[in-house]
Amino acid sequence: xxxxxxxxxxxxxxxxxxxxxxxxxxxxxxxxxxxxxxxxxxxxxxxxxxxxxxxxxxxxxxxxxxxxxxxxxxxxxxxxxxxxxxxxxxxxxxxxxxxxxxxxxxxxxxxxxxxxxxxxxxxxxxxxxxxxxxxxxxxxxxxxxxxxxxxxxxxxxxxxxxxxxxxxxxxxxxxxxxxxxxxxxxxxxxxxxxxxxxxxxxxxxxxxxxxxxxxxxxxxxxxxxxxxxxxxxxxx
Amino acid sequence: xxxxxxxxxxxxxxxxxxxxxxxxxxxxxxxxxxxxxxxxxxxxxxxxxxxxxxxxxxxxxxxxxxxxxxxxxxxxxxxxxxxxxxxxxxxxxxxxxxxxxxxxxxxxxxxxxxxxxxxxxxxxxxxxxxxxxxxxxxxxxxxxxxxxxxxxxxxxxxxxxxxxxxxxxxxxxxxxxxxxxxxxxxxxxxxxxxxxxxxxxxxxxxxxxxxxxxxxxxxxxxxxxxxxxxxxxxxxxxxxxxxxxxxxxxxxxxxxxxxxxxxxxxxxxxxxxxxxxxxxxxxxxxxxxxxxxxxxxxxxxxxxxxxxxxxxxxxx
Numbered sequence: 241x242x243x244x245x246x247x248x249x250x251x252x253x254x255x256x257x258x259x260x261x262x263x264x265x266x267x268x269x270x271x272x273x274x275x276x277x278x279x280x281x282x283x284x285x286x287x288x289x290x291x292x293x294x295x296x297x298x299x300x301x302x303x304x305x306x307x308x309x310x311x312x313x314x315x316x317x318x319x320x321x322x323x324x325x326x327x328x329x330x331x332x333x334x335x336x337x338x339x340x341x342x343x344x345x346x347x348x349x350x351x352x353x354x355x356x357x358x359x360x361x362x363x364x365x366x367x368x369x370x371x372x373x374x375x376x377x378x379x380x381x382x383x384x385x386x387x388x389x390x391x392x393x394x395x396x397x398x399x400x401x402x403x404x405x406x407x408x409x410x411x412x413x414x415x416x417x418x419x420x421x422x423x424x425x426x427x428x429x430x431x432x433x434x435x436x437x438x439x440x441x442x443x444x445x446x447x448x449x450x451x452x453x454x455x456x457x458x459x460x461x462x463x464x465x466x467x468x469x470x471x472x473x474x475x476x
Numbered sequence: 477x478x479x480x481x482x483x484x485x486x487x488x489x490x491x492x493x494x495x496x497x498x499x500x501x502x503x504x505x506x507x508x509x510x511x512x513x514x515x516x517x518x519x520x521x522x523x524x525x526x527x528x529x530x531x532x533x534x535x536x537x538x539x540x541x542x543x544x545x546x547x548x549x550x551x552x553x554x555x556x557x558x559x560x561x562x563x564x565x566x567x568x569x570x571x572x573x574x575x576x577x578x579x580x581x582x583x584x585x586x587x588x589x590x591x592x593x594x595x596x597x598x599x600x601x602x603x604x605x606x607x608x609x610x611x612x613x614x615x616x617x618x619x620x621x622x623x624x625x626x627x628x629x630x631x632x633x634x635x636x637x638x639x640x641x642x643x644x645x646x647x648x649x650x651x652x653x654x655x656x657x658x659x660x661x662x663x664x665x666x667x668x669x670x671x672x673x674x675x676x677x678x679x680x681x682x683x684x685x686x687x688x689x690x691x692x693x694x695x696x697x698x699x700x701x702x703x704x705x706x707x708x709x710x711x712x713x714x715x716x717x718x719x720x721x722x723x724x725x726x727x728x729x730x731x732x733x734x735x736x737x738x739x740x741x742x743x744x745x746x747x748x749x750x751x752x753x754x755x756x757x758x759x760x761x762x763x764x765x766x767x768x769x770x771x772x773x774x775x776x777x778x779x780x781x782x783x784x785x786x787x788x789x790x791x792x
Contacts, residue, residue, distance in 0.1 A: 249650040256652030256786045263778060340774035347781050354789050373789050 247295050248367055254288040255371040258408060259350070262381040265401060266346050266388075267339050272330055274397045275320045281404050282312030289411060292368065296415055304422050308407075311426055316400060316433055320393075323437050329393055329450055336388045346381055353377035360413070368412040375409030378402075392443060392450045396436050403429055484565035484727070484736055491740070492558035492715075496707040497521035499714070499747055506755030521707065528700035536597050536693050546593035547694065547701035553586040554708035563715035564739045565727040566637035575634040576624045579716075580617060583668075586705070587613050594690035605689025608766060612674060612686065615773035616667045622780030623657045623664065626787055627720045630654070636719055644723035652790070656783035658721045662757075663776035665713045667769070669706070672758040674769050684763070714750050715743075722746060 261281045268274045286308045293301030324330065337345070357373035364372065379402050386398035403425070410417045417425070440450060447454040501518035508515035517523075535544065557579055560571045574582065591606035628634045630651070631642035667674045670687035679685050691702050719726070725742035727735035764772055 244649065246650075252790045253650050253652050255790065256656070256782075259782065259786065260656065263782065267775070340771050343774055343778045347778060347785075350782070350785055354785060370790050374786075 247291055251288060251291050251295075251368055251371070254284050254291065255368075255374045255408075255412070258284055258288075258378055258404075259374050259381075262378045262385075262401065262405075263343065263346060265385055265397070266342055266381060269339075270330060271324060271391070271393050271397075272321070274394055275317050275324065278320070278397050278400055278404075279313055279317035281401060282308060282317070285404055285408060286313055288408065289416075292411060292415065295367070298415055300419050301411075301416050303419065304416055307422065307426050311430065312400075312404065316429075319433060319437065320397070323440060324393065327393075327440055327444060327450065329391065336390065342384065342388055346384055349380045349384060350377045353380050364413060366412065366415060371412035372409060375405050375412055378405030378408060381405075390451050390453055392436070392440055392452055395452065396433065400429065400433070478567075480733070480736075481567045481569050483733075484567050485559065485569055487736070488564050488568065489555065489559050491743075492563065492708060492711055493555065493704075495744075495747070496558075496711040497525060497704065499711050499751055500707045502748065502751045503710075503755055506752050507758060510755055510759040521703075525700050525704060528695075528703070529697050531696040533696035533698055535698075538598070539693075540596050542589075543593050543596045543693075544698070546589045547698040547705070549589045550586045551701045551705045551708075553582050553589075554705045554712060557582050557712045558708060558715075560636065561712055561715045562637040562640045562719050562723075562726055563743055565736050566641045567727075567729055568637055571635060571637050576628065576636045576639065577621070577634055579636065580620055580624065583709070583712075584613065584617060586709070590690055590702075594693075597693045599693065601689045601692055605686055605692075608686040609690060612667050612769055612773070615770055616664045616776070619660055619773060619776040619780050620664045620668075622777065622784055623661045623720070626653050626657045626780065626783045629784070629787055636716075640719040640723040640726055641728050643720070644726055645728065651787075653783040653787035654721060656779050656786065658717075660776045660779035660783065661717055661720065663772065663779070665710075665717065666757065667773055667776070669710045669713060671754065673761050673764050673772055676763050684766075686766075711747075714747060717750070718743070718746050 258281065261277055261284065265274060265277050265281075268277060286305055289301055289305040289308055293299075293305060353376040354373040357376050361369045361372050382398045382402035382405055385401065386395045389395055389398065407425075416422065443452075443455070444450055498518060498521070501516075501521045504520070505515040505518050556570075556574075560568060560574050560579060562568060562571075587609060591609050594602035594606040594609075596602075624634070627639050627643065630653070631639045633639060633642070666672065670677055675686040676684065677687065680688060687706065691699060694702055725739055725746075727739045
């Protein structure tokens, strides 16, 4: 470790903390905290981008840091908090797997991601190429978050954290995507969250719940089992 | 064996034996202050030990020799552990006998004997406490081993004095892996020493206790030895933590007598800070249900493995 410049050490610390935050998201039961963790992840991403921009002197990274700040640290968490208040959903139901098992699965996924990223890192020429494995692990862990949750809200948070992981991966592999792509992705995420926000209201109106299991049932089945979709779920 | 090594070794054993009850007293005092109660004296553990040693020992009917032997085994194991943890100096002749992994085994031996003795009497509470202790133990041990492996990987050895020396003498850097394992180690320390999120050391409410339930049948000198051993265990865990995460100030192989004596006040300072921190953790957290203990220790394990993986990937 001695001899490694301090900014690279800080970048490594950011990468490690990103990985830790993904695990925290995996273990979190409350949706409000999940959104706060997402904001924190955005803030870490912002730190990492700024450090990298300062280290490499690439001007476009400052722009993308600004984009991260505006979108991922401020706007999206605010929007999600507003949605939580409007929809009155503060708790996720118990996740499909119990939490220790999910964590152990997460560990296995991290090992897999690190192994997968090893050859890519070996080919890379950037100073941060070692972090590619962490970015890949963050993406896969967000996948697990989405898979093990029932509620639409937590799935959206998982989706956004996956985007954070991709962004971090692009940053560590090639010092960021071209500006056009970055703006496109940012716009996509923004629109996706807005549209999904509308979806939440529609889903709840239809089923009285944000539990996505109701979407898996066929109409006739639901009608036969509970006398219409509206009565099948009591919790929100 | 040089005389300097012998002095270091003896000083360390004697000071661990002498200071362990004081450390418990200090933690209890901090806890009382934080709970806005009037604090007991820091010397209270010594007084209760003296009182217990002067009483007549009573042994339950039907107790096997194992029950009588256990206090001595547990106390001996903890004393030996104190001898091989580099709390003051790294020049310890006894550490040739046991590295960090053997140390974990030594702690496990004490646990097995304590649990067996608790079951031996055949009372319901003893059995209950022993089972819970084994549950906590089998979850905490892998996490502790992982913590030790990370430090061993960084310093390329499993001997604790060598780990402490190599970590203390290298130039300062940010180690995310060590930060993660420090968190994991703190969680293991809380669980293994029956501190609050897992067990309440002050409780005598039978249904929730783990450690106390195993000592219910002991009295007089046996109880005194068991309590002294528990104090030593906490002291040992604190010193393992210092050796792995804040090794600065330990007198190294190159240091003379001055360095050894300089390490005494430093150790006292570290213990004071650690005791206060322990009291804060215990005050702000609530005791978990027993069935949440696997989750708590699962997190500790995940933290430790993450530290290991981050070290392997980033080399940091």
